[in-house]
Amino acid sequence: MKKNLFRSSSLILLVILMNGCIRGYTPDVVLKKDGQPCISIPADEDFFRRQKEFNILGLDIFQTGVGELWSRHYLDSKDHYYVKNQQCLYFNYKFQTNILYDISFFSTEKGDEENRKSTKKVWMRYMRIIKKSDGTLQLLLDKEARDYY
Template identity: 65%
Template structure:
């Protein structure tokens, strides 16, 4: 009995490990970040968020800027706002925060495809990314 258990146990553990790796979904999504002419970042939902690269409207419910060791620097909640905040993929989100050079930030926001009901959580996504605007010795960013 014990010999059979020792033969089957490695097989069961291997199958469980493989199934766990295959079924794992990424909890967070990574937004695109590009530097604008004024030196501030343009943070957006990637263009490839739609398989056919169509423009889609997204309802943004919450935006935040966080710095490790300091805490939350800025946030805006649109969740139950009278005026919802809609953006399209590949369009800069409005972060009313002036990002400084050489400081690491953790930025994030929550989105849902426009038109989906509140109880339909299938298109809810949390976007987050660590970023830092680095000023080079020659003065360029």
């Protein structure tokens, strides 16, 4: 348990150092018809509504108390992954019900490949998918997801 806590703490510290500040950004998360989440960069991230493209540098999924479940990184210049705001990111992972997930990803604006610092952002969010008594699925986010029992 202490080892996982230390590894998670080390990862968070690494994220903070890489970003240069503590502030993380909040992605949009909605539940799709198939019961899987659509995780995306919010519409208001593009102030002028030009459908700006973003370069995704890495995607990570953690389970609270367990550690990393899945990750994919696109730091190699030949392996770019571009998305527009409000476009679902591709997490190659089957999210299960009643598990507290900590999802995160890193982005820069397309065209900032040279130094990747001026527009780099770290996106983080807690989420949990629950099955209600009537059989429908519900998405819980952040504090609601963490406090659910």
